[in-house]
Amino acid sequence: MKPVLTETVLQLAATQYMALGQVRCLPGLTAATNAHYIWVRGIPVSDKPHPLIQQLPTLCTWHLDDHNRLFKKGSLTPTDTLNTSLSWKPLPQLLEIELPTSLLPQPVLQQYPVRLVPSATTSEATALLTSLDTWRSYAETAPLSRLQRLTFAANAQGRVLICGTPLPAIPGQAFVQTQQLLLPAGFDFDPPGIKTLIAQQLDPQQEHQLLFDTTGNWERIPQHAFVQATRRGIRATQSDPA
């Protein structure tokens, strides 16, 4: 009587575990391992096996009948029995994916000096550093429409930083704002692309304006120190007499 073959079973050496990776996503395949071999089943006998299955480094290709007997390909006599007591698992479960280990980059030991250098591009000045006396003198008779577009912060030493556009045409040092960085007009970082990194490094919470001078020195000015420019407010601003 001719045996009723139900599926094809592959026998691979245990060392070929990694080779199963290429058929991991094919449907219906299950596998089990013992000390020496890997067994793969779930391949229909009637169909031509998937090309990826055909490429596996199999030691032996078996056909299984409904009594779990194993027949060598083309043989009518079983020569082994499938061990069903093994732990059969779907391939995706058996072959768990491991993410590659992220290797630490080579530490950078050489430091790159960041400098302010004359800039090749022009930008509109959006801040002005001047004295309180100059600012007060301007505001005394300044048009309200000009003041309304400005904010200012003053310190005890009588220095005033005015922000906004258009800036008043009064003596002082002009600055260009990028994010919270205020760079002297006509200057930029070398390399220019480092501005974002510097802003993140020096003021990650974005709670300050960072005022740079041409030598690269900088100071933090809290955002809350800036108030709307009004004649009343400017007149009321006093520098420390000491």
Place this chain on the structure above:
Amino acid sequence: MILSSFITTLVQDGQVTIAAVVNPFSSDDLADANNLLLEYYRNDLTDMPGQAPGFDADAAMWAAQFVYRAAQLIMLRHIDENGVYQLLPLYDIATQPDAVYSADLCLRYLPDLLSLAKGLAPADPLVKRITQIAAQWPFSSTGMNILPDIPVNVITSHPSLLQAYTDRIIASKDAARCSEPMVMTTVKASLGNYADLLWPGFHDSFRD
């Protein structure tokens, strides 16, 4: 103390409280109101450009009473034309900057008064009187679309008033007020090269 309370709430909150009946103001109320207006003047001049004009108590008191009665008459519609004109007397045309600025402490609310009265007919005596006062006190009526019927030289001759007047014209984009050459010069000086930014359409308003 209806007038002094009225001034306080008007200045501090921008709201008005009026009595439901028309009674004369008591002397104590008027004295308190006068003190309040002087305090209001001292506080307000810190926002004025340059050296603000002095305080004219009579002009300030007239303006405060005018605004109070006008607000009252918007609500009390049973008072006839004569009553309206008696309650809202005119004041001598201002010839001094002090009067212009002191009256403005309360007359600056004329545009709001006219807005409150917008439901009334244009021929209504109250609307006519508010409009008449707006034309006589141009410093306080920018943006109301009412042309002055007096010369504005009392304003243009005082640097602080002129700049403040110009600020108001720019804020309300009142192009009609720029017909006075001195005012136009000051408006242009204030806008500088930023007319398109500070007054969009400014140049278009004066193209032939």
